[in-house]
C-alpha cells in the first residue's frame with residue numbers, strides 16, 4: 136500500500152494505492168478517508184489513449200507534427216534560446232506543477248537565463264488574493280485552515296461554490312452545519328452550495344465591494360469594532376472610519392440588488408456570531424477590481440479582530456493542487472522566490488544562494504501579458520492558455536506570431552497544441568513524485584504509483600535538460616525531486632516567516648507538514664511594523680457594461696466531475712458525467728422573453744466572439760445573467776480581457792453577451 140495525495144483541487148486529499156485501486160486515506164486529517172469522483176478516478180486518466188507519449192516537432196503550425204527524439208527536440212529549443220535576447224523568452228507555468236518543478240524552472244529562468252518572464256496560470260486564478268494578502272498582511276499568507284470551520288459559528292462563502300469546486304471540504308462544511316454552523320452564501324446563482332445555506336444572498340454580479348463596505352460600515356456604526364485588536368494590530372482605522380462617514384449607503388445597497396430586509400437579516404446573523412470565517416474564490420478574484428474585492432472582505436475581519444483565532448478569518452480557497460506551493464517558491468513574474476520581491480536586498484540574498492549574478496530587478500511579464508509581448512520563444516508547461524485565457528480570438532492571433540511555441544503536456548488534446556511547434560511528453564500524476572501545498576498550507580507528497588511511460592519525463596527533468604543544454608549543468612544536476620526539495624528548504628531559511636525547512640521529505644506522507652502555524656500563534660502580521668493594513672476601496676464599476684445589444688452578464692465556473700479543459704476527466708472510460716459539458720443556465724423569465732425552450736440550441740455572443748450551447752432553464756440564476764461551465768472548451772471566445780490593474784487577473788465573470796435562438 137502506497138500513500139499519496141490527489142492531484143486535482145486545492146483541498147489535497149490523502150489517498151492510498153493498493154493493487155490497482157485508489158481509496159481515501161482514513162488517517163489523513165484533510166479528508167479522513169473521503170474522496171470525490173475525480174480523486175477516485177485519477178488512475179483512469181493515466182491509462183487513457185489521449186496521453187502524449189513521444190516528443191513531436193513541426194516547422195509550421197499548418198503542418199502535421201512528426202515524432203522526434205528528446206535530444207533533437209531539446210537541441211532545437213536550446214539553439215533557439217541561445218539566439219534570443221532574454222527579454223524575448225517567456226515561460227508559462229501552472230499551479231498544477233509540483234513544488235520541485237516550479238523551483239527548478241524559477242531558478243533556471245530568474246536565476247540563470249536572467250529574465251523574470253516566468254508566470255503561471257495562477258495569474259488567472261489566485262493573483263488578486265496574492266496581491267491583497269501582501270497589501271493587508273504584508274505577505275501572501277492564508278490565516279485559516281479547513282478544520283477551522285468546525286470551530287466557527289458562521290461561514291460566509293462569497294463567490295465560491297464548494298459543492299462543485301472543493302467537494303471534500305464541502306462535505307466537511309455539511310458536517311459542521313449539522314453541529315450548528317450557520318452558512319451564508321453570496322452568489323448571483325443559487326448553486327448547490329447556496330442550497331445548503333441558511334441564507335442565500337443572490338447579489339448582482341460585481342457588487343461585492345458594495346456588500347462588504349456596507350458590512351464594514353455597519354460594524355463601525357453599531358460598534359462591533361474590536362478596539363483593542365485594532366489598536367494593537369491594525370493601521371489606518373481612523374482613515375477608514377472617516378471615509379465610511381460619507382459613503383452613499385442607499386446607492387451601494389441598490390447596486391447589490393439586495394433589499395434592506397435581506398441585508399438586515401444577514402446582519403442579525405453576523406452580529407450574533409462569535410466566530411466567523413469568510414471564504415472566497417473566483418467570484419471575487421476574477422475581476423477587474425479583484426484586489427479591491429479581496430481588501431473589502433479582509434477589512435471586515437481586521438475591524439472585528441476575527442483573525443488569528445481558531446474558527447475565524449478571511450479564507451482564500453486556492454483552486455489548483457499546488458497553486459499555493461507555486462506562490463511560495465516564487466512562480467509568479469511579480470515576485471522573486473520565497474515571498475521575496477525584486478528589491479536590492481532580496482536580489483542579493485537569492486543571488487548568493489543560487490550562485491549567480493544575472494537576476495533582473497524588474498518584474499517580468501504576467502501570463503496575461505505574455506502573448507501580447509512579441510516574444511520569440513514561449514515555453515508552456517502543464518496548462519492550456521489558448522483554452523483558458525480570455526478573448527480567445529485575439530489570443531489565437533497573437534500566439535500565431537510567436538516563432539517558437541513549446542508545449543510540455545502529458546496529454547495530446549489541449550487547445551494550445553494546435554499552435555505549438557514542439558511538444559514534449561510529461562509524466563503525469565501517478566508516474567512521478569514530488570510535493571505540493573494545499574489550500575491550508577499542508578505540504579504533502581505525490582508518490583510514483585506506476586512506472587513512467589517509456590518516453591515521458593517528470594516536468595522537473597525536462598526543465599533540467601533545458602538548463603543543461605544552456606550550459607548550467609554545474610548547478611542543475613539533481614538526481615531526485617528530494618534533492619530539489621531539500622535545496623528549496625534551505626532557501627526558505629532566507630525568509631523570516633517560512634518554516635518549510637522544518638519539514639522532512641521522507642515522512643511527509645505519514646506526517647503532512649503544515650507551515651506557518653507559528654505565525655498564527657504569534658499573532659503578528661508580516662508587515663515591517665507587524666500590523667495589518669486596512670484599505671478603503673470603492674466599487675468603480677469597471678466591468679464591461681451590458682447594453683441593449685448585449686443585455687446579459689456571463690458568469691462562468693466549475694462543475695463537480697470535470698477538471699477545466701477535461702484532458703483528464705472528459706474521457707470515454709470515466710463515469711464522470713454528472714453534468715453536461717456544455718450548457719447555458721438561463722432564468723425562465725429571460726428564456727420566455729426570447730422564446731427559448733429548455734434543451735434548445737442557442738447562440739451566445741459578445742463583441743469578441745460567439746459559441747453555441749444548450750439552454751438550461753432554471754430559477755437558480757438571476758435574471759439577466761447566464762452561466763456557462765468552463766468544461767465548455769470554447770467559453771473564452773466570449774470573455775473580456777480586461778484585467779485588474781494590480782493583479783493582472785482577468786475579469787472572466789462579467790462579460791456582456793447576448794443570447795439568441797439558433
Ligand SMILES: Nc1nc2c(c(=O)[nH]1)N[C@H]1C(S)=C(S)[C@@H](COP(=O)(O)OP(=O)(O)OC[C@H]3O[C@@H](n4cnc5c(=O)[nH]c(N)nc54)[C@H](O)[C@@H]3O)O[C@H]1N2
Pocket residue numbers: 229231256257259260261417421454455516517518519520522523524543544545546549561562563564594691692698699700701702703765770771774787
Ligand atoms: N472563462 C473562464 N476561464 C477561466 C476560468 C474561469 O473560471 N472562467 N478559470 C481560470 C482558472 S482559475 C484556471 S486555474 C485556468 C485553468 O486552465 P488550464 O490550466 O489551462 O486548464 P487545465 O485543463 O487544468 O490544463 C492543464 C493542462 O495540463 C496538462 N497536464 C496534465 N498533467 C500534466 C503533467 O503532469 N505535466 C504536464 N506538463 N502537463 C500536464 C493537461 O493535459 C492540460 O492540458 O483557467 C482559467 N480560465
Ligand SMILES: Nc1nc2c(c(=O)[nH]1)N[C@H]1C(S)=C(S)[C@@H](COP(=O)(O)OP(=O)(O)OC[C@H]3O[C@@H](n4cnc5c(=O)[nH]c(N)nc54)[C@H](O)[C@@H]3O)O[C@H]1N2
Pocket residue numbers: 144145260293294295296297299300301321322323324326338339340341342343416417418419453454455690691692693694695696697698699788
Ligand atoms: N470540479 C472541479 N473543481 C475545481 C476545478 C475544476 O475545474 N473542476 N478547478 C479548481 C480551480 S483552478 C479553481 S480556481 C476553483 C474555483 O472555485 P470556485 O470559485 O468556487 O468555482 P467557480 O465555479 O468558478 O465559482 C465561482 C462562483 O462565483 C459566482 N460569481 C460570479 N460572479 C460573482 C460575483 O460578482 N460575486 C459573487 N459573490 N459571486 C460571483 C459564480 O456564480 C460561481 O458560483 O475550483 C477548483 N476546483
Ligand code: SF4
Pocket residue numbers: 141142143144145146147148166169170171172173174175301302303304
Ligand atoms: S476534493 Fe479535490 S483533492 Fe479531494 S478528491 Fe476531490 S478533487 Fe481530489
Ligand SMILES: [Mo]
Pocket residue numbers: 259260261454455
Ligand atoms: Mo484556478
